[in-house]
Amino acid sequence: xxxxxKYSVVIEDVTNMGCGVARVEGKAVFVPNAVDGDxxxxxxTKAGQNLNYGEIINLSKPSPYRTENDxxxxxxxxxxxxxxxxxxxxxxxKQRFVESxxxxxxxxxxxxxxxSQNETSGWRNKVVYPHFEGKIGCYSERSHDIVEADxxxxxxxxxxxxxxxxxxVLKDSVSLPNLRHIYLRRGVNTGEIMVCFVVSxxxxxxxxxxxxxxxxxxxxxxxxxxxNSADTNVILGNKxxxxxxxxxxxDILCGxxxxxxxxxxxxxxxxxxxxxxRRASELLELKPGEKLLDLxxxxxxxxxxxxxxxxxxxxxxxxxxxxxxxxxxxxxxxNDIKANFICADAADKKIIETxxxxxxxxVVDPPRKGLGADLCKTLSRIGPKRxxxxxxxxxxxxxxxxxxxxxxxxxxxxxxDMFPRTGHVECVVxxxxxxx
Numbered sequence: 408x409x410x411x412x413k414y415s416v417v418i419e420d421v422t423n424m425g426c427g428v429a430r431v432e433g434k435a436v437f438v439p440n441a442v443d444g445d446x447x448x449x450x451x452t453k454a455g456q457n458l459n460y461g462e463i464i465n466l467s468k469p470s471p472y473r474t475e476n477d478x479x480x481x482x483x484x485x486x487x488x489x490x491x492x493x494x495x496x497x498x499x500x501k502q503r504f505v506e507s508x509x510x511x512x513x514x515x516x517x518x519x520x521x522x523s524q525n526e527t528s529g530w531r532n533k534v535v536y537p538h539f540e541g542k543i544g545c546y547s548e549r550s551h552d553i554v555e556a557d558x559x560x561x562x563x564x565x566x567x568x569x570x571x572x573x574x575x576v577l578k579d580s581v582s583l584p585n586l587r588h589i590y591l592r593r594g595v596n597t598g599e600i601m602v603c604f605v606v607s608x609x610x611x612x613x614x615x616x617x618x619x620x621x622x623x624x625x626x627x628x629x630x631x632x633x634x635n636s637a638d639t640n641v642i643l644g645n646k647x648x649x650x651x652x653x654x655x656x657x658d659i660l661c662g663x664x665x666x667x668x669x670x671x672x673x674x675x676x677x678x679x680x681x682x683x684x685r686r687a688s689e690l691l692e693l694k695p696g697e698k699l700l701d702l703x704x705x706x707x708x709x710x711x712x713x714x715x716x717x718x719x720x721x722x723x724x725x726x727x728x729x730x731x732x733x734x735x736x737x738x739x740x741x742n743d744i745k746a747n748f749i750c751a752d753a754a755d756k757k758i759i760e761t762x763x764x765x766x767x768x769x770v771v772d773p774p775r776k777g778l779g780a781d782l783c784k785t786l787s788r789i790g791p792k793r794x795x796x797x798x799x800x801x802x803x804x805x806x807x808x809x810x811x812x813x814x815x816x817x818x819x820x821x822x823x824d825m826f827p828r829t830g831h832v833e834c835v836v837x838x839x840x841x842x843x
Contacts (some may be wrong), residue, residue: 777803
């Protein structure tokens with residue numbers, strides 16, 4: 408196989424990045440924008456020892472799962488993976504992704520069909536637009552090139568007019584320097600919107616535009632400026648200042664009020680988050696008086712929702728981000744829920760072990776890197792009788808389940824499509840301690 412060679416192929420599978428997979432001379436060839444079931448001719452665009460890529464040059468028989476792309480910047484924009492695939496098949500693929508991750512890790516577990524509310528547009532309550540050399544848009548796939556677009560189909564529709572107004576102001580102005588990103592977040596159940604400018608150094612030039620945004624768009628309740636001078640891919644820096652309005656926006660999740668700061672983690676699909684948290688609470692089967700430990704608690708969303716569903720539990724949350732812990736404490740007070748939130752790293756054995764020993768149940772929602780070997784060992788040794796693992800990464804979930812095998816039993820992974828049209832899928836798993 409060499410570059411520019413042509414082959415007739417059948418696409419056998421699809422990756423979570425939306426690449427079709429064909430077999431040529433016994434080797435996998437990844438074909439962007441192909442769908443399993445496609446038949447046709449491809450040209451090899453890259454032939455390597457480990458990775459081979461091709462492109463479709465003649466689609467003789469389209470897959471029955473193929474659908475018309477409805478986005479003018481797909482596939483140039485890297486935000487979505489599956490706009491060329493029917494949504495029903497996308498859900499089947501995501502179930503397969505989870506099953507494959509478990510199989511590769513050697514984990515024996517059933518995987519349920521993907522739960523979804525079948526809303527593929529307008530679901531994203533947070534969007535970040537990079538800015539570079541006068542361009543504002545989305546990153547092209549696997550690059551830092553910016554693809555400009557009038558709107559993003561998966562973002563909340565309330566953002567469209569606001570971001571287009573900001574773009575027009577920036578194009579007409581030469582006095583807004585050092586801009587790196589424009590970040591918008593909406594409390595879906597309250598309507599409140601936050602606009603945050605991410606800049607490379609402190610600048611006062613954004614105050615006037617902040618006041619103007621607040622006046623023009625009454626649903627914008629907060630305009631912030633985050634300062635990030637580091638030359639990294641991390642979007643937010645450590646300092647955020649208020650430009651106009653208030654420093655947080657409010658949302659309501661599962662009947663619980665939450666104030667959200669610019670730095671805080673908050674799930675991007677509000678409707679599916681409510682369903683996910685209800686399911687997590689059902690699986691935990693909490694009783695009044697029991698202690699629930701919420702690891703990686705962020706602003707307290709999961710734990711406080713569980714406390715709302717089961718009044719009378721004793722809630723303790725642990726989170727490493729100091730500002731998020733402040734939010735969590737305020738959110739508990741806002742809802743008149745007694746809770747203890749601790750600012751600490753989940754890798755801090757002394758604190759974690761102390762809290763685990765007194766916990767009746769736990770819920771964990773780690774970042775994409777998962778729990779890690781040390782925390783899995785601690786949970787295996789002194790973890791509670793039951794805990795719910797919520798994961799946004801099937802690979803690290805499978806790895807961690809393999810590490811916890813023997814100490815905990817688990818029978819089913821339940822995927823939730825929190826991120827329609829993208830390659831990501833959330834899972835929830837109930838873990839029950841093995842009695843020895």
